Amino acid sequence: xxxxxxxxxxxxxxxxxxxxxxxxxxxxxxxxxxxxxxxxxxxxxxxxxxxxxxxxxxxxxxxxxxxxxxxxxxxxxxxxxxxxxxxxxxxxxxxxxxxxxxxxxxxxxxxxxxxxxxxxxxxxxxxxxxxxxxxxxxxxxxxxxxxxxxxxxxxxxxxxxxxxxxxxxxxxxxxxxxxxxxxxxxxxxxxxxxxxxxxxxxxxxxxxxxxxxxxxxxxxxxxxxxxxxxxxxxxxxxxxxxxxxxxxxxxxxxxxxxxxxxxxxxxxxxxxxxxxxxxxxxxxxxxxxxxxxxxxxxxxxxxxxxxxxxxxxxxxxxxxxxxxxxxxxxxxxxxxxxxxxxxxxxxxxxxxxxxxxxxxxxxxxxxxxxxxxxxxxxxxxxxxxxxxxxxxxxxxxxxxxxxxxxxxxxxxx
Amino acid sequence: xxxxxxxxxxxxxxxxxxxxxxxxxxxxxxxxxxxxxxxxxxxxxxxxxxxxxxxxxxxxxxxxxxxxxxxxxxxxxxxxxxxxxxxxxxxxxxxxxxxxxxxxxxxxxxxxxxxxxxxxxxxxxxxxxxxxxxxxxxxxxxxxxxxxxxxxxxxxxxxxxxxxxxxxxxxxxxxxxxxxxxxxxxxxxxxxxxxxxxxxxxxxxxxxxxxxxxxxxxxxxxxxxxxxxxxxxxxxxxxxxxxxxxxxxxxxxxxxxxxxxxxxxxxxxxxxxxxxxxxxxxxxxxxxxxxxxxxxxxxxxxxxxxxxxxxxxxxxxxxxxxxxxxxxxxxxxxxxxxxxxxxxxxxxxxxxxxxxxxxxxxxxxxxxxxxxxxxxxxxxxxxxxxxxxxxxxxxxxxxxxxxxxxxxxxxxx
Numbered sequence: 001x002x003x004x005x006x007x008x009x010x011x012x013x014x015x016x017x018x019x020x021x022x023x024x025x026x027x028x029x030x031x032x033x034x035x036x037x038x039x040x041x042x043x044x045x046x047x048x049x050x051x052x053x054x055x056x057x058x059x060x061x062x063x064x065x066x067x068x069x070x071x072x073x074x075x076x077x078x079x080x081x082x083x084x085x086x087x088x089x090x091x092x093x094x095x096x097x098x099x100x101x102x103x104x105x106x107x108x109x110x111x112x113x114x115x116x117x118x119x120x121x122x123x124x125x126x127x128x129x130x131x132x133x134x135x136x137x138x139x140x141x142x143x144x145x146x147x148x149x150x151x152x153x154x155x156x157x158x159x160x161x162x163x164x165x166x167x168x169x170x171x172x173x174x175x176x177x178x179x180x181x182x183x184x185x186x187x188x189x190x191x192x193x194x195x196x197x198x199x200x201x202x203x204x205x206x207x208x209x210x211x212x213x214x215x216x217x218x219x220x221x222x223x224x225x226x227x228x229x230x231x232x233x234x235x236x237x238x239x240x241x242x243x244x245x246x247x248x249x250x251x252x253x254x255x256x257x258x259x260x261x262x263x264x265x266x267x268x269x270x271x272x273x274x275x276x277x278x279x280x281x282x283x284x285x286x287x288x289x290x291x292x293x294x295x296x297x298x299x300x301x302x303x304x305x306x307x308x309x310x311x312x313x314x315x316x317x318x319x320x321x322x323x324x325x326x327x328x329x330x331x332x333x334x335x336x337x338x339x340x341x342x343x344x345x346x347x348x349x350x351x352x353x354x355x356x357x358x359x360x361x362x363x364x365x366x367x368x369x370x371x372x373x374x375x376x377x378x379x380x381x382x383x384x385x386x387x388x389x390x391x392x393x394x395x396x397x398x399x400x401x402x403x404x405x406x407x408x409x410x411x412x413x
Numbered sequence: 414x415x416x417x418x419x420x421x422x423x424x425x426x427x428x429x430x431x432x433x434x435x436x437x438x439x440x441x442x443x444x445x446x447x448x449x450x451x452x453x454x455x456x457x458x459x460x461x462x463x464x465x466x467x468x469x470x471x472x473x474x475x476x477x478x479x480x481x482x483x484x485x486x487x488x489x490x491x492x493x494x495x496x497x498x499x500x501x502x503x504x505x506x507x508x509x510x511x512x513x514x515x516x517x518x519x520x521x522x523x524x525x526x527x528x529x530x531x532x533x534x535x536x537x538x539x540x541x542x543x544x545x546x547x548x549x550x551x552x553x554x555x556x557x558x559x560x561x562x563x564x565x566x567x568x569x570x571x572x573x574x575x576x577x578x579x580x581x582x583x584x585x586x587x588x589x590x591x592x593x594x595x596x597x598x599x600x601x602x603x604x605x606x607x608x609x610x611x612x613x614x615x616x617x618x619x620x621x622x623x624x625x626x627x628x629x630x631x632x633x634x635x636x637x638x639x640x641x642x643x644x645x646x647x648x649x650x651x652x653x654x655x656x657x658x659x660x661x662x663x664x665x666x667x668x669x670x671x672x673x674x675x676x677x678x679x680x681x682x683x684x685x686x687x688x689x690x691x692x693x694x695x696x697x698x699x700x701x702x703x704x705x706x707x708x709x710x711x712x713x714x715x716x717x718x719x720x721x722x723x724x725x726x727x728x729x730x731x732x733x734x735x736x737x738x739x740x741x742x743x744x745x746x747x748x749x750x751x752x753x754x755x756x757x758x759x760x761x762x763x764x765x766x767x768x769x770x771x772x773x774x775x776x777x778x779x780x781x782x783x784x785x786x787x788x789x790x791x792x793x794x795x796x797x798x799x800x801x802x803x804x805x806x807x808x809x810x811x812x813x814x815x816x817x818x819x820x821x822x823x824x825x826x
Contacts, residue, residue, distance in 0.1 A: 026638075029629050044787060045614060052673035079646070079675055081606030083617040097673040099606050099716065101617050112672055147788045155793060162820060163633055164792035167626030167718055170610045171619070171789055193494035193512050197583045201458060204496040204514045206584070213580030216442050220576055225439075233492070259525060260465040260510045262492055303512070305580055335774060361748060374457060375560045376584055379577035380568060407575060 003390075004314060004349050007280045011290055011315050014297045017325035018249065021181040025169045028161045030222055031179035032325030037155040042145035043171055047102040051140045054093040054115060054129055055106035058139070061131045069116055069130030078103065093129055102141055109140035148172070158325065180325035185218045185316075186245030187211050188228040190238060190256040190265055191303060196230065209376060210254035210308045214301065217312050218252070223320045233262040239272060246296045249323060252316060255303030258287040265289060265300045273298070281390060283348040284373040285311035304373035310351050310385065313404065331404045336363035336386075342395045344388040353382035356403055365403050383407055416803075417727060417762050420693045424703055424728050427689075427710045430738035431662065434594040438582045441574045443635055444592035445738030450568040455558035456584055460515040464553045467506040467528060467542055468519035471552070474544045482529055482543030491516065506542055515554055522553035561585070571738065593738035598631045598729075599658030600624050601641040603651060603669040603678055604716060609643065622789065623667035623721045627714065630725050631665070636733045646675040652685060659709045662736060665729060668716030671700040678702060678713045686711070694803060696761040697786040698724035717786035723764050723798065726817065744817045749776035749799075755808045757801040766795035769816055778816050796820055 002010075020034035049055060056072060064070045072093040076086045084103035088094055093110075094103045102109070112118070114133035148154055154172065155165055161179060169177055194208040195201055208230055215225035226248055231241040233256070245251040256265035257278055266289055269275045273293035278300070280288045284307035289300030299316055301308040318329040336356055344350040353368045368381040384403040388395055395401065415423075433447035462468065469485060477483045485506040489499050497516035501507055506523075507516045515522070525531070527546035561567055567585065568578055574592060582590055607621040608614055621643055628638035639661055644654040646669070658664040669678035670691055679702055682688045686706035691713070693701045697720035702713030712729055714721040731742040749769055757763040766781040781794040797816040801808055808814060 025625060026629055026632070029632060041614070043789075044619060046617070050785070050787065052671055080604055080673075081617050081646075097675055098671060099604070099619070142785060142787045146783070146785065147790050154790060159793075162793075163626050163629040164722060164789065164795070164819075166629045167622045167722065167789050168793050170622035170625035171718065173610050173614070173620055175611050191493055191512070197586050198588050201454070201586070204459070204494050206457060206512070207586055209580045209583035212438060212583035213576050216439055216576040216579040219439070219442060258465060258511060262510060305584065309577060309580065370559070372463070372555060372559065374463065374555050376456075376577065376580050377560055377567060380572075380575075380581050382577070406577075 001279045001281045001286070002277055003281050007277055007288070007290070008315065008318065010276050011299070011319055012322055012329070014292065015319050015322045017180045018183060018323045019181060020178045022176050022178055024176050025166050025174060028177050028179045029163070029166065031161050031182065033155060033157050033159050033161060033177065034180050034325065035178040036153055036157045037169065037172065037174070037177070039148045039150055039152045039154050039172055041172070042150050043148040044142055044144055044146065046144050048142050049096045049098055049100055049102060049109045049140060050142045051109050051111045052098050053096060053109045053111040053140065054131065055088055055096045055103050055109050056093045056131065056135065057088060057090060057106060058108040058135050058137045060090060061110065061134050064131045064134045066132045069132045071128050071130050074127050074129055076103070107137045107141070108135040110135050111140065158327065160326070180323070183223045183249040183320055183323040184226055185223045185320065186226045186228050186248040186251040187215045187218065188231055188241055188245060188251065188253045190231045190233065190253055192233045192262065194230045209305055210301070210303070213305065213309050214252055214254060214312055217309065217316065218320065221317050221320045222324050233264055235264060235268060238264050238268050242268060242272070242293060246294055248296065250319060251296055251298045252301060253298065254301045254308045257289040257300040257302060269293065269298060269300065281348045282314070283346045283350045285314070286348060288315070290315070305376040306353070306373040306379055309379055313385070313406070333402050333404050334363050335400050336365040336403045338386065338395060338397055338399050338401050339364050339366045340397050342367065342386065342388060343393065344395070345393055347390055349390050350388040351404070352386040352388060353378045354384045354386040354403060355382060356384040363403065365401065414692045414694045415690055416694050420690055420701070420703070421728060421731065423689050424712070424732055425735055425742070427705065428732050428735045430593045431596060431736045432594060433591045435589050435591055437589050438579050438587060441590050441592045442576070442579065444574050444595065446568060446570050446572050446574060446590065447593050447738065448591040449566055449570045450582065450585065450587070450590070452561045452563055452565045452567050452585055454585070455563050456561040457555055457557055457559065459557050461555050462509045462511055462513055462515060462522045462553060463555045464522050464524045465511050466509060466522045466524040466553065467544065468501055468509045468516050468522050469506045469544065469548065470501060470503060470519060471521040471548050471550045473503060474523065474547050477544045477547045479545045482545045484541050484543050487540050487542050489516070520550045520554070521548040523548050524553065571740065573739070593736070596636045596662040596733055596736040597639055598636040598733065599639045599641050599661040599664040600628045600631065601644055601654055601658060601664065601666045603644045603646065603666055605646045605675065607643045622718055623714070623716070626718065626722050627665055627667060627725055630722065630729065631733065634730050634733045635737050646677050648677060648681060651677045651681050655681060655685070655706060659707055661709065663732060664709055664711045665714060665725070666711065667714045667721045670702040670713040670715060682706065682711060682713065694761045695727070696759045696763045698727070699761060701728070703728070718789040719766070719786040719792055722792055726798070746815050746817050747776050748813050749778040749816045751799065751808060751810055751812050751814050752777050752779045753810050755780065755799065755801060756806065757808070758806055760803060762803050763801040764817070765799040765801060766791045767797045767799045767816060768795060769797040776816065778814065
């Protein structure tokens with residue numbers, strides 16, 4: 001039986017970032033840049049005022065003070081979006097709004113609050129303004145190219161497109177951008193015992209929940225789920241359903257990978273393609289198959305609802321992230337203090353559903369109770385998975401353990 | 414000028430969770446339950462086998478051992494999804510697959526690995542099987558109702574729908590679920606200096622980036638952005654554009670809230686509705702308006718690209734989360750060691766764009782450099798905002814500071 005690390009290395013070896021597609025910038029949120037974004041212009045494109053105030057020559061107002069304002073003649077009144085038709089010479093000023101281009105001749109802006117404008121409101125064009133605070137050259141001026149210079153690499157290939165990247169792309173005049181496309185992931189449940197969620201449950205049957213938990217995990221990590229429904233435990237039906245999935249980037253099945261007579265996924269994978277492994281030294285999730293059929297990777301999750309989700313987090317998630325072009329593939333973990341004893345006599349790596357709480361800057365973790373792999377509500381109670389190493393049989397309360405975060409519940413809607 | 418806390422209290426006082434809508438469970442991912450989910454049946458619905466093996470009476474095999482197998486007569490072979498037509502009596506066993514209903518009379522399951530099946534393959538119905546390991550009553554049995562009992566509150570109102578909740582809903586036979594609907598948020602940029610991102614930039618003009626950064630922030634936190642474009646600095650045009658936004662749950666503008674002559678948003682808000690505040694003791698983001706027009710809240714962000722984003726994180730984000738029905742509204746923060754001196758002579762709370770790195774379990778933070786509020790690329794470089802209190806003028810390198818996380822870059826695709 002191979003280790004989690006060996007299994008992960010095998011899985012990730014079969015995936016690469018997908019081909020690039022051009023998308024409108026708003027639609028690219030969360031995808032990864034497949035091009036270097038180079039600026040074709042400077043931002044801001046011109047020196048402009050950072051404040052509402054008066055554009056002046058700083059030398060004129062060097063001696064200004066609250067008690068001895070220096071008077072300047074106002075020769076123009078400049079709104080944002082307009083260009084001054086005049087130059088600021090000695091003894092003159094242009095009244096200027098935030099964002100308006102700095103007029104020729106001016107080298108600084110005095111804020112409204114630092115003039116007597118409030119007490120002498122008739123200071124528009126043609127009037128006079130008293131400056132009460134000196135400014136140094138460049139004060140309250142935003143220089144052309146201060147944010148971005150022409151030809152500069154602004155956002156490198158490989159960066160994730162977040163709201164700030166979208167803002168930068170917009171400011172560069174980019175309507176669309178080249179990103180790695182999102183993977184299509186086929187989701188197939190297998191088993192004679194399954195009925196669809198809107199069908200009546202006859203004796204011996206249970207509802208297909210795995211397709212829904214797995215499809216939403218796919219979506220959550222940035223893939224596009226393609227629902228293939230349920231395949232019965234017959235070679236022909238499973239083979240046909242899998243064929244439907246071969247137009248996607250990854251096929252994920254649940255069930256049919258254990259040692260039972262009806263564990264068809266393993267058999268079909270062997271017959272139609274290649275099986276890389278079908279058992280991993282972990283709990284839950286020991287029966288876990290990976291292989292490919294006609295070039296399309298297949299991840300065969302166990303049928304137990306909890307095992308399916310836990311195995312997905314270990315193998316499905318990093319595969320999807322790698323196809324998206326992401327490079328940080330490891331599940332985020334924190335260190336937490338265990339508040340109860342935990343046993344692990346399985347000899348396998350044990351992922352224990354747990355509740356994490358942060359108190360005074362430290363994390364504490366305890367189990368959700370009964371860890372049976374059919375107990376799906378335990379996943380709904382959990383916000384983390386405590387990871388107990390293969391060789392640790394008893395972990396005492398008070399020990400620091402590693403916990404994979406299932407969600408940062410305070411983050412993301 | 415009011416404090417950030419006072420402003421936030423005023424803003425949040427105007428929002429409540431939105432009305433409920435019924436959605437297919439997969440589409441409800443990330444939304445918040447507006448109903449208690451009560452189980453109408455037990456899960457699993459019947460006692461069933463947790464393993465592939467043999468259903469037995471545990472008393473029969475109490476004395477079993479590897480060297481002295483106890484022989485039982487195999488009276489049936491039971492696949493998952495089928496119901497046994499026979500009862501297990503003393504001296505007999507039913508071969509059983511994982512998930513198949515436990516036959517009457519049996520009280521435990523012996524795993525294949527703990528029998529001599531591998532060495533004596535003809536042990537199907539009618540044959541005999543040697544049990545080599547004893548089992549206790551209940552071993553390898555999943556009992557009816559072990560996961561969920563009929564009538565039990567399974568997921569409470571107010572829970573966020575994650576993949577595990579979707580799995581649980583599916584297992585309960587729920588095709589759809591009642592959740593608070595996502596808020597529609599109108600996004601409007603204002604200013605004579607703005608051109609749309611695909612238009613040429615004539616002298617004195619800049620591109621409208623705020624609509625894109627703000628719309629993607631709205632989407633990121635779970636709202637549905639409605640793009641209203643650009644309103645010029647004329648009362649009539651702004652009034653008309655705002656009227657378009659009044660069918661949404663929140664109107665967010667950028668620009669037009671400062672002290673300049675063309676700061677129309679403030680004026681229209683006063684004339685057409687009510688203004689609650691228009692200045693907050695923060696940096697960037699001091700000019701920040703909040704009010705409402707005909708019952709629709711309006712958040713007037715500053716026009717500077719960085720100020721708009723930082724203010725959105727403080728006020729727009731929690732407003733959206735509250736409308737979604739979330740209760741954790743505070744931005745996630747971590748404590749980090751500052752690796753350089755930082756000054757704050759503004760007397761306002763300063764949000765400094767910063768880069769956070771975790772080393773040996775501790776966070777370290779440093780600034781992205783130049784903090785001018787027009788420097789949007791600094792937001793793209795940052796993954797956090799260092800929060801410097803209003804009254805702290807100089808924070809030395811080595812000090813522990815609070816940092817709002819802009820993203821957990823390792824999480825979420």
